[in-house]
Amino acid sequence: QVPLVESGGGSAQAGASLRLSCVATERTFSMYAMAWFRQAPGKEREFVAFIDCAGVGTSYADSVKGRFTISRDNAKIAMYLQMNSLKPEDTAVYYCAARDFCSPPIRPSPSNYDRWGHGTQVTVSS
Numbered sequence: 683q684v685p686l687v688e689s690g691g692g693s694a695q696a697g698a699s700l701r702l703s704c705v706a707t708e709r710t711f712s713m714y715a716m717a718w719f720r721q722a723p724g725k726e727r728e729f730v731a732f733i734d735c736a737g738v739g740t741s742y743a744d745s746v747k748g749r750f751t752i753s754r755d756n757a758k759i760a761m762y763l764q765m766n767s768l769k770p771e772d773t774a775v776y777y778c779a780a781r782d783f784c785s786p787p788i789r790p791s792p793s794n795y796d797r798w799g800h801g802t803q804v805t806v807s808s
Contacts, residue, residue, distance in 0.1 A: 686778050691802030694768050702763040704778030712756040715781040718763045720774035729790035768806045775801040
């Protein structure tokens with residue numbers, strides 16, 4: 683198991699930036715591909731961004747492409763999500779997730795990830 687702990691959420695005005703962090707507790711962190719998901723009230727959990735084990739391959743949901751950047755630092759066993767130009771529709775609980783493979787899943791579904799953090803709330807006001 684790789685316990686995951688998110689931090690960095692909070693409230694922001696539209697157009698502002700926030701940086702989320704996800705810290706693991708095991709050095710085997712570099713063996714797991716990682717992703718960020720989010721869930722707004724009354725909606726299903728949706729994919730936000732993916733990063734492979736080495737931190738080289740990334741992918742993004744269309745809704746955040748060009749505004750959000752996913753990264754990781756395996757030496758610090760941490761992953762990040764830099765969120766710029768925030769919009770009210772970005773309001774959600776953000777979760778980090780780990781996958782027991784380095785490659786991305788065929789579909790960016792939550793069911794393809796094996797471990798989850800407890801989430802951090804992001805609220806964007808207009």
